[in-house]
Amino acid sequence: MNPINTKPYALPSNATWLITGCSSGIGRAIAELIASKPTQRLIATARKPADLSYLPDGNANILKLALDVTSAASVDAAFTAAAEHFGKDFHLDVVVNNAGYSLSGDTESATEEEMHQEMETLFFGTVRVTTRAIAVMRQDKTDDGVHRGGIVFNISSLAGIVGLPGHSFYHAGKFAVEGWSESVAREMHPDWNVNFCIVEPSGVKTNFEGHSKAHTAPHPAYQDPSMPARRLEFYVNAGIKAGGGGLLIEPSALAETLFMIAARGEKVPLRLPLGATAWKMIKGKVEGLLGELEVVKEISGMGKDL
Structure with missing residues:
Protein backbone atom coordinates (compact mmCIF):
# COMPACT_ATOMS: atom_id res chain seq x y z
CA MET A 1 0.00 0.00 0.00
CA ASN A 2 1.47 3.32 -1.06
CA PRO A 3 2.45 5.41 2.00
CA ILE A 4 0.94 8.85 2.61
CA ASN A 5 2.59 12.17 3.58
CA THR A 6 6.03 10.61 3.89
CA LYS A 7 8.16 13.73 4.37
CA PRO A 8 8.12 16.68 6.76
CA TYR A 9 6.43 19.65 5.11
CA ALA A 10 7.98 23.13 5.18
CA LEU A 11 5.51 25.96 4.63
CA PRO A 12 7.09 28.63 2.37
CA SER A 13 7.31 32.11 3.81
CA ASN A 14 5.31 33.39 0.84
CA ALA A 15 2.82 30.53 0.73
CA THR A 16 -0.43 30.99 -1.16
CA TRP A 17 -3.60 29.69 0.49
CA LEU A 18 -6.81 28.99 -1.43
CA ILE A 19 -9.85 28.64 0.84
CA THR A 20 -13.41 27.81 -0.18
CA GLY A 21 -16.50 28.82 1.71
CA CYS A 22 -15.04 32.00 3.24
CA SER A 23 -18.32 33.82 3.79
CA SER A 24 -18.58 32.76 7.43
CA GLY A 25 -17.60 30.23 10.08
CA ILE A 26 -14.50 28.12 9.58
CA GLY A 27 -13.66 29.54 6.15
CA ARG A 28 -13.88 33.11 7.36
CA ALA A 29 -11.74 32.39 10.42
CA ILE A 30 -8.99 30.81 8.32
CA ALA A 31 -9.15 33.64 5.77
CA GLU A 32 -8.87 36.28 8.51
CA LEU A 33 -5.88 34.47 10.03
CA ILE A 34 -3.99 34.17 6.75
CA ALA A 35 -4.82 37.79 5.88
CA SER A 36 -3.15 38.81 9.15
CA LYS A 37 0.14 37.18 8.10
CA PRO A 38 2.05 39.84 6.11
CA THR A 39 4.04 37.42 3.93
CA GLN A 40 1.32 34.83 3.31
CA ARG A 41 -0.93 35.18 0.29
CA LEU A 42 -4.66 34.50 0.28
CA ILE A 43 -7.20 33.49 -2.33
CA ALA A 44 -10.50 33.79 -0.48
CA THR A 45 -13.59 32.50 -2.24
CA ALA A 46 -17.33 32.54 -1.72
CA ARG A 47 -20.38 32.19 -3.90
CA LYS A 48 -21.11 35.89 -3.34
CA PRO A 49 -18.01 38.14 -3.38
CA ALA A 50 -19.90 40.68 -1.27
CA ASP A 51 -19.65 38.20 1.62
CA LEU A 52 -15.88 38.77 1.59
CA SER A 53 -16.13 42.48 2.42
CA TYR A 54 -14.55 41.82 5.84
CA LEU A 55 -11.20 41.38 4.04
CA PRO A 56 -9.26 44.51 3.08
CA ASP A 57 -9.16 45.85 -0.47
CA GLY A 58 -6.04 47.05 -2.23
CA ASN A 59 -3.70 44.38 -0.85
CA ALA A 60 -1.93 42.56 -3.68
CA ASN A 61 -1.50 39.52 -1.43
CA ILE A 62 -5.26 39.11 -1.00
CA LEU A 63 -7.47 38.01 -3.88
CA LYS A 64 -11.22 37.75 -3.41
CA LEU A 65 -13.04 35.57 -5.92
CA ALA A 66 -16.50 34.27 -6.64
CA LEU A 67 -16.55 30.48 -6.54
CA ASP A 68 -19.42 28.01 -6.68
CA VAL A 69 -17.88 24.59 -6.07
CA THR A 70 -20.90 22.88 -7.67
CA SER A 71 -19.91 24.40 -11.03
CA ALA A 72 -16.86 23.09 -12.91
CA ALA A 73 -16.82 26.30 -14.97
CA SER A 74 -16.75 28.41 -11.80
CA VAL A 75 -13.83 26.38 -10.39
CA ASP A 76 -11.90 26.69 -13.66
CA ALA A 77 -12.53 30.44 -13.76
CA ALA A 78 -11.29 30.90 -10.18
CA PHE A 79 -8.02 29.07 -10.87
CA THR A 80 -7.52 31.06 -14.07
CA ALA A 81 -8.16 34.35 -12.25
CA ALA A 82 -5.70 33.41 -9.49
CA ALA A 83 -2.97 32.56 -12.00
CA GLU A 84 -3.56 35.85 -13.82
CA HIS A 85 -3.53 37.88 -10.60
CA PHE A 86 -0.25 36.49 -9.26
CA GLY A 87 1.34 36.05 -12.68
CA LYS A 88 4.58 34.14 -13.10
CA ASP A 89 4.96 34.08 -9.31
CA PHE A 90 1.75 32.02 -8.89
CA HIS A 91 2.14 29.15 -6.46
CA LEU A 92 -0.52 27.15 -4.71
CA ASP A 93 0.77 25.86 -1.40
CA VAL A 94 -2.28 25.23 0.79
CA VAL A 95 -5.86 24.49 -0.20
CA VAL A 96 -8.67 24.34 2.36
CA ASN A 97 -11.83 22.70 1.03
CA ASN A 98 -14.36 24.08 3.47
CA ALA A 99 -17.43 24.97 1.38
CA GLY A 100 -20.48 23.03 2.47
CA TYR A 101 -23.70 22.90 4.41
CA SER A 102 -25.56 20.39 6.55
CA LEU A 103 -28.71 18.67 5.32
CA SER A 104 -30.62 17.16 8.22
CA GLY A 105 -33.99 15.54 8.62
CA ASP A 106 -35.80 12.35 7.79
CA THR A 107 -34.13 10.45 4.96
CA GLU A 108 -37.38 9.21 3.41
CA SER A 109 -38.57 12.78 2.92
CA ALA A 110 -35.45 14.02 1.08
CA THR A 111 -36.11 15.07 -2.50
CA GLU A 112 -33.90 14.12 -5.43
CA GLU A 113 -32.76 17.73 -5.67
CA GLU A 114 -31.89 17.95 -1.97
CA MET A 115 -29.82 14.77 -1.91
CA HIS A 116 -27.99 15.52 -5.15
CA GLN A 117 -27.24 19.13 -4.18
CA GLU A 118 -25.76 17.99 -0.86
CA MET A 119 -23.42 15.55 -2.60
CA GLU A 120 -22.55 18.10 -5.29
CA THR A 121 -21.43 20.57 -2.65
CA LEU A 122 -19.76 18.38 -0.04
CA ASP A 143 14.78 26.94 -8.99
CA ASP A 144 16.90 23.92 -8.03
CA GLY A 145 14.31 21.48 -9.38
CA VAL A 146 12.77 20.37 -6.07
CA HIS A 147 9.00 19.96 -6.00
CA ARG A 148 7.45 22.75 -3.95
CA GLY A 149 4.40 20.60 -3.17
CA GLY A 150 1.70 21.65 -0.77
CA ILE A 151 -1.10 20.61 1.58
CA VAL A 152 -4.74 19.89 0.82
CA PHE A 153 -6.89 20.26 3.94
CA ASN A 154 -10.25 18.62 3.27
CA ILE A 155 -12.71 19.65 5.95
CA SER A 156 -14.62 16.53 6.88
CA SER A 157 -16.19 16.07 10.29
CA LEU A 158 -16.81 13.68 13.11
CA ALA A 159 -19.74 12.96 10.78
CA GLY A 160 -17.26 11.52 8.29
CA ILE A 161 -16.46 8.67 10.70
CA VAL A 162 -19.52 8.22 12.93
CA GLY A 163 -23.04 7.98 11.49
CA LEU A 164 -25.90 9.39 13.53
CA PRO A 165 -29.66 9.39 12.81
CA GLY A 166 -31.24 12.29 10.98
CA HIS A 167 -28.26 13.39 8.87
CA SER A 168 -27.79 10.58 6.37
CA PHE A 169 -26.90 12.68 3.32
CA TYR A 170 -24.52 14.90 5.27
CA HIS A 171 -22.81 11.74 6.53
CA ALA A 172 -22.76 10.34 2.99
CA GLY A 173 -20.98 13.43 1.71
CA LYS A 174 -18.40 13.47 4.49
CA PHE A 175 -17.80 9.69 4.34
CA ALA A 176 -17.22 10.12 0.60
CA VAL A 177 -14.70 12.91 1.21
CA GLU A 178 -12.83 10.66 3.66
CA GLY A 179 -12.53 7.66 1.34
CA TRP A 180 -11.76 9.71 -1.75
CA SER A 181 -9.11 11.78 0.03
CA GLU A 182 -7.32 8.70 1.38
CA SER A 183 -7.32 7.06 -2.04
CA VAL A 184 -6.02 10.14 -3.86
CA ALA A 185 -3.38 10.69 -1.18
CA ARG A 186 -2.04 7.21 -1.96
CA GLU A 187 -1.78 8.14 -5.65
CA MET A 188 0.73 10.91 -4.97
CA HIS A 189 4.39 10.27 -5.82
CA PRO A 190 6.52 10.97 -2.72
CA ASP A 191 8.73 13.33 -4.72
CA TRP A 192 5.78 15.60 -5.45
CA ASN A 193 5.52 16.52 -1.75
CA VAL A 194 1.72 16.84 -2.03
CA ASN A 195 0.18 16.16 1.37
CA PHE A 196 -3.42 15.49 2.41
CA CYS A 197 -5.05 16.15 5.76
CA ILE A 198 -8.65 15.14 6.47
CA VAL A 199 -9.89 17.46 9.23
CA GLU A 200 -12.54 15.94 11.51
CA PRO A 201 -13.92 18.49 13.96
CA SER A 202 -16.84 17.85 16.26
CA GLY A 203 -19.18 20.77 16.89
CA VAL A 204 -17.90 24.17 15.72
CA LYS A 205 -19.42 27.54 16.64
CA THR A 206 -20.63 28.50 13.17
CA ASN A 207 -23.88 29.72 11.68
CA PHE A 208 -24.88 26.22 10.55
CA GLU A 209 -28.32 27.05 11.91
CA GLY A 210 -28.43 29.86 9.36
CA HIS A 211 -27.82 29.60 5.62
CA SER A 212 -25.37 26.73 6.14
CA LYS A 213 -28.00 24.31 7.43
CA ALA A 214 -30.89 22.88 5.43
CA HIS A 215 -33.69 20.57 6.55
CA THR A 216 -35.72 18.01 4.68
CA PRO A 225 -40.58 11.35 20.19
CA SER A 226 -39.22 7.82 20.69
CA MET A 227 -37.74 7.71 17.17
CA PRO A 228 -33.90 7.80 17.17
CA ALA A 229 -33.60 11.06 15.25
CA ARG A 230 -36.11 12.82 17.50
CA ARG A 231 -34.34 11.52 20.63
CA LEU A 232 -31.00 12.80 19.31
CA GLU A 233 -32.54 16.20 18.58
CA PHE A 234 -33.91 16.34 22.11
CA TYR A 235 -30.57 15.55 23.76
CA VAL A 236 -28.65 17.96 21.55
CA ASN A 237 -31.07 20.82 22.18
CA ALA A 238 -31.14 20.06 25.91
CA GLY A 239 -27.35 20.06 26.02
CA ILE A 240 -27.17 23.44 24.30
CA LYS A 241 -29.75 24.95 26.65
CA ALA A 242 -27.79 23.58 29.63
CA GLY A 243 -24.65 25.36 28.49
CA GLY A 244 -23.12 22.51 26.54
CA GLY A 245 -22.17 25.02 23.87
CA GLY A 246 -18.86 25.25 25.71
CA LEU A 247 -17.91 21.97 24.03
CA LEU A 248 -18.07 23.65 20.63
CA ILE A 249 -14.81 24.58 18.93
CA GLU A 250 -14.14 28.24 18.21
CA PRO A 251 -13.52 28.75 14.47
CA SER A 252 -10.46 30.86 15.29
CA ALA A 253 -8.95 27.98 17.30
CA LEU A 254 -9.52 25.60 14.40
CA ALA A 255 -7.86 28.09 12.04
CA GLU A 256 -4.83 28.41 14.31
CA THR A 257 -4.53 24.62 14.48
CA LEU A 258 -4.50 24.22 10.70
CA PHE A 259 -1.87 26.93 10.37
CA MET A 260 0.21 25.20 13.03
CA ILE A 261 -0.01 21.87 11.17
CA ALA A 262 1.13 23.57 7.96
CA ALA A 263 3.92 25.63 9.53
CA ARG A 264 5.45 23.33 12.17
CA GLY A 265 7.86 21.57 9.79
CA GLU A 266 6.71 18.04 10.56
CA LYS A 267 4.86 15.30 8.66
CA VAL A 268 1.24 16.14 7.96
CA PRO A 269 -1.25 13.73 9.59
CA LEU A 270 -3.70 12.12 7.18
CA ARG A 271 -6.53 12.45 9.70
CA LEU A 272 -6.91 15.19 12.28
CA PRO A 273 -9.80 14.82 14.77
CA LEU A 274 -10.41 18.16 16.47
CA GLY A 275 -12.16 18.54 19.81
CA ALA A 276 -12.37 16.11 22.71
CA THR A 277 -15.79 14.91 21.54
CA ALA A 278 -14.47 14.01 18.10
CA TRP A 279 -11.40 12.22 19.49
CA LYS A 280 -13.42 10.18 22.00
CA MET A 281 -16.23 9.25 19.61
CA ILE A 282 -13.85 8.27 16.81
CA LYS A 283 -11.83 6.17 19.25
CA GLY A 284 -15.06 4.51 20.40
CA LYS A 285 -16.05 3.84 16.78
CA VAL A 286 -12.70 2.17 16.06
CA GLU A 287 -12.89 0.06 19.21
CA GLY A 288 -16.44 -0.93 18.30
CA LEU A 289 -15.30 -2.02 14.85
CA LEU A 290 -12.61 -4.20 16.39
CA GLY A 291 -15.26 -5.88 18.54
CA GLU A 292 -17.49 -6.45 15.52
CA LEU A 293 -14.55 -7.98 13.64
CA GLU A 294 -14.00 -10.48 16.41
CA VAL A 295 -17.66 -11.52 16.34
CA VAL A 296 -17.52 -12.39 12.63
CA LYS A 297 -13.91 -13.59 12.58
CA ASP A 305 -7.24 -19.26 10.40
CA LEU A 306 -6.95 -15.47 10.68
Missing part, protein backbone atom coordinates in the same frame (compact mmCIF):
# COMPACT_ATOMS: atom_id res chain seq x y z
CA PHE A 123 -18.19 15.74 -2.26
CA PHE A 124 -17.99 16.75 -5.91
CA GLY A 125 -17.13 20.34 -4.96
CA THR A 126 -14.17 19.03 -2.96
CA VAL A 127 -13.19 16.81 -5.89
CA ARG A 128 -13.28 19.67 -8.40
CA VAL A 129 -11.11 22.02 -6.35
CA THR A 130 -8.67 19.33 -5.21
CA THR A 131 -7.98 17.90 -8.66
CA ARG A 132 -7.24 21.38 -10.03
CA ALA A 133 -5.00 22.08 -7.03
CA ILE A 134 -3.06 18.83 -7.42
CA ALA A 135 -2.30 19.67 -11.04
CA VAL A 136 -0.69 22.94 -9.91
CA MET A 137 1.13 21.53 -6.87
CA ARG A 138 2.72 18.49 -8.51
CA GLN A 139 4.21 20.55 -11.36
CA ASP A 140 5.54 23.45 -9.28
CA LYS A 141 9.28 23.28 -8.67
CA THR A 142 11.85 25.52 -7.02
CA ALA A 217 -39.48 18.13 5.17
CA PRO A 218 -40.72 16.20 8.23
CA HIS A 219 -41.96 12.67 7.50
CA PRO A 220 -45.01 11.55 9.49
CA ALA A 221 -43.62 8.04 10.09
CA TYR A 222 -40.67 9.46 12.04
CA GLN A 223 -42.30 12.10 14.25
CA ASP A 224 -42.86 10.04 17.39
CA GLU A 298 -14.75 -17.21 11.89
CA ILE A 299 -17.24 -16.30 9.17
CA SER A 300 -14.88 -13.81 7.56
CA GLY A 301 -12.10 -16.38 7.41
CA MET A 302 -14.48 -18.89 5.83
CA GLY A 303 -12.83 -21.78 7.65
CA LYS A 304 -9.30 -20.45 7.46
